[in-house]
Amino acid sequence: MMTSRKFTLAAITTCVLGAAAGAVHADVLDDIAKSKSIRVATDLAIPPSGMMDASMKPIGSDVETAQLLAKDWGLKLDFVQTTGATRIPNLQTGKADIAISTLSVTPERAKVIDFSKPYAVLESVIGGRKDVPVKSIDDLKGRTVCVTRGTTQDVELTKISRDKGFQVARYDDDATDVTAAVSGQCDLIATSLTIVNQITKKTPDRPFEKKVVLHVFDLAVGVKKGETQLLAKLNEWIDANLKNGKLNAIYKKYHGNDLPPQMR
Structure with a gap:
């Protein structure tokens, strides 16, 4: 009898606490x-x-x-x-x-x-100047690729950079990332195709192009x-x-x- 009563009280207590927790959750x-x-x-x-x-x-x-x-x-x-x-x-x-x-x-x-x-x-891509001879991931060996920290490009390239023999340079936002690529601090940039096209519009004397498609997200x-x-x-x-x-x-x-x- 005591066991049943204790169980009942425990069940009621659990329900009350659960309801209170639900009320607190906004x-x-x-x-x-x-x-x-x-x-x-x-x-x-x-x-x-x-x-x-x-x-x-x-x-x-x-x-x-x-x-x-x-x-x-x-x-x-x-x-x-x-x-x-x-x-x-x-x-x-x-x-x-x-x-x-x-x-x-x-x-x-x-x-x-x-x-x-x-x-x-x-469309996630690796882009670069037209004179940079890159057509595949394997061509990245010995090069440096700019990425924005925390992006899908950062995650993906970090996983393969050591095996493929290239460096990843991380920047805190896209504006800094693009500036680094355009100024030549990196050979290439991993970003969206839209941003690659925007770079070409802003620097027509040094046009960028899509080199490698990483994913379409x-x-x-x-x-x-x-x-x-x-x-x-x-x-x-x-x-x-x-x-x-x-x-x-x-x-x-x-x-x-x-x-x-x-x-x-």
Whole structure:
């Protein structure tokens, strides 16, 4: 009898504590609704996805994607400026509600954050000047490749650099990374094809070109683990804006080409 009574009391206590823990846990979507604002982590130093115009106003494909989301949801938009290395920590620490910042979907990242459905794509490449004779990974031997710290390019090249005999030079943001490549501090740069094309536009006397394709990644909105309500609402929004063509129009405006047919 005592054993049964103890078990019953223990079960009740567990239920009460569980309910209390659930009450303490704040749902991010609820917080967004209460504050009538959304904090979006976006790198504003990675053109054309995120950048500042002459009047220091944020522009770019990720910026307009975030603006469209906030407008559709009737929210005030607060940008949380970030870098490649701080996008995920901003979500984990609650500094940002979501991340729209050329965030590639990878198995490693999916272990620590959740991803929405893809809203865009990124072609990850190694680029360099036309006079640099590189056509494959094996041609990197003895060379130095610039990367932005914490990016998928950094992770991938770090894994193979020793076996392939090349050096990886890491920089804290894309602007510094590009400057290093253009100034000749590195032979090559591992980044998105969009950035490689941007380098050529800015330095037509020393044009860069795609040398090696590393991957074609889906870009998705990053969300803190376990925020199922927010993730479901984001997926509904992405589906609707891929179907109506608005996300494709934003992508084409800044990147010069359409999203893949299967996305549209």
